[in-house]
Amino acid sequence: MRGCLAVSLLACFLLGCQSLADSTPAAFVEGTNEQKYERVFGEPPPSDLTIVNAAVVAYGWRPGVNTTDDWEFEILAPRPWIDAQIAELHLREAPQHVLEAYVQRRKSEALEWYAPKPLADYDVYYLYTTSIPYVHLLVDRETLPDDRCRVFLSKH
Numbered sequence: 001m002r003g004c005l006a007v008s009l010l011a012c013f014l015l016g017c018q019s020l021a022d023s024t025p026a027a028f029v030e031g032t033n034e035q036k037y038e039r040v041f042g043e044p045p046p047s048d049l050t051i052v053n054a055a056v057v058a059y060g061w062r063p064g065v066n067t068t069d070d071w072e073f074e075i076l077a078p079r080p081w082i083d084a085q086i087a088e089l090h091l092r093e094a095p096q097h098v099l100e101a102y103v104q105r106r107k108s109e110a111l112e113w114y115a116p117k118p119l120a121d122y123d124v125y126y127l128y129t130t131s132i133p134y135v136h137l138l139v140d141r142e143t144l145p146d147d148r149c150r151v152f153l154s155k156h
Contacts, residue, residue: 029056029057029058029069033051033052033053033054033073034051036051036054036055036056036071036073037049037051037054037073039056039069040056040069040071040073040155045075046081048077048078048081048148049075049076049077049081050075050076050148051073051074051075052074052075052076052113052150053072053073053074053111053113053114054071054072054073054074055071055072055073055111056069056070056071057069057070057071069155070154070155071154071155072111072114072152072153072154073151073152073153073154074113074114074150074151074152075150075151075152075153076144076148076149076150076151077148077149077151078147078148078149079147079149082137082139082149082151085137085151085153086125086137089127089136089137090127090128090129091125091126091127091128091136091137092125092126092128093123093124093125093126094124094125094126094135098124098126098135099119099124099135102119102124102126102135103119114152114154115138115152117140119138121140121141121142122138122139122140122141122152123138123139123141124137124138124139125137125138125139134155135154136153136154136155137151137152137153137154138151138152139151
């Protein structure tokens with residue numbers, strides 16, 4: 001009897017948490033692209049970065065969620081910065097099954113400016129340390145005249 005009660009209470013709690021998460025309002029963060037970068041990374045962008053586009057969506061507090069922002073950036077960056085992000089964010093090159101899932105998910109969610117080329121034009125990196133293989137970094141294979149790359153970086 002106690003076991004059934006415990007399972008019932010746990011189910012109610014989890015349903016309540018999901019309901020709270022579903023009803024948490026989202027708001028686009030105002031400010032310059034550089035201010036949005038600073039909000040996400042905790043410091044101003046380095047002088048060799050150009051933040052072309054940025055979108056940050058803030059949510060209210062949600063149980064079990066460490067960070068409440070989702071974000072997307074289009075950045076012109078030198079290769080050392082890109083390599084540092086790959087290491088710091090625990091990313092790896094995405095295998096085919098991750099790419100296929102990403103293409104399906106992005107069809108309905110993509111901002112107009114985010115990675116507009118065909119996926120084959122990017123080196124794609126994903127977060128391999130979770131059970132859900134989220135793509136977080138796309139690096140355009142075409143290098144710019146100043147040796148920087150166009151990078152699309154996201155968390156959502």
